[in-house]
Amino acid sequence: MAKLKITYFDFDGGRGEPARLALHIGGIAFEDHRIAGKDWPALRDKTPFLAMPTLEVNGKTVSQSNSINRYVGKLTALYPKDDWQALLCDEVMDAAEDISTRIGHTLDLSADAKKKAREELAAGHITRYLEQLQARLKAAGGEYFADKRLTVADLKVFMLVRWLRSGALDHIPKDLVDRVAPLLVQHFERLASQPKIAEYYKRRKAA
Numbered sequence: 131m132a133k134l135k136i137t138y139f140d141f142d143g144g145r146g147e148p149a150r151l152a153l154h155i156g157g158i159a160f161e162d163h164r165i166a167g168k169d170w171p172a173l174r175d176k177t178p179f180l181a182m183p184t185l186e187v188n189g190k191t192v193s194q195s196n197s198i199n200r201y202v203g204k205l206t207a208l209y210p211k212d213d214w215q216a217l218l219c220d221e222v223m224d225a226a227e228d229i230s231t232r233i234g235h236t237l238d239l240s241a242d243a244k245k246k247a248r249e250e251l252a253a254g255h256i257t258r259y260l261e262q263l264q265a266r267l268k269a270a271g272g273e274y275f276a277d278k279r280l281t282v283a284d285l286k287v288f289m290l291v292r293w294l295r296s297g298a299l300d301h302i303p304k305d306l307v308d309r310v311a312p313l314l315v316q317h318f319e320r321l322a323s324q325p326k327i328a329e330y331y332k333r334r335k336a337a
């Protein structure tokens with residue numbers, strides 16, 4: 131088995147979390163390298179594309195969260211083998227990534243510009259993407275996004291929904307997902323209660 135190390139910020143969410151969670155669910159050992167915000171500037175230039183997460187495989191470093199998710203998904207049997215199901219899984223992960231990127235662009239705006247940008251996003255792209263993700267979930271049978279079983283796409287959306295509902299994002303109503311895509315909330319709750327996921331966060335909370 132390859133020697134794996136995931137490097138990402140020290141919080142339970144974001145772009146690095148689906149891969150950490152997938153490795154935990156799959157029972158695959160990895161070095162969980164967590165970076166404090168204050169240590170990021172010194173590390174930034176050492177990452178391939180000036181961003182995290184990164185994954186080291188036997189000493190070689192790669193990046194891009196969804197590429198990492200796919201690789202880890204293959205190692206943990208959380209990625210479809212069937213090409214069509216893999217495409218459905220990828221589409222959902224990339225759609226979730228689009229939203230993270232758009233929100234990311236608002237993080238450093240001034241207060242007024244942030245309010246305007248986020249209100250527009252909430253009414254526009256985020257609503258549209260949530261509705262479409264819900265439609266994708268429904269079309270796939272209602273429980274999982276691809277392959278009728280848990281895949282890394284579910285973990286990626288799980289993080290997005292948790293972030294949007296957390297209240298951490300000013301000007302994006304925390305009940306937006308509940309209002310426009312209730313099936314995504316059911317999906318979130320179903321995942322949160324899966325034994326391995328529930329146990330992981332219980333352990334993280336206690337740490």
Ligand SMILES: N[C@@H](CCC(=O)N[C@@H](CS)C(=O)NCC(=O)O)C(=O)O
Nearest residue numbers: 144145180181182183193194195196
């Ligand atoms: N397309 C990249 C985006 C990576 C990204 O923007 N990561 C954020 C953290 S979630 C980051 O490193 N931000 C710090 C910075 O840009 O200085 C991916 O999917 O991994």
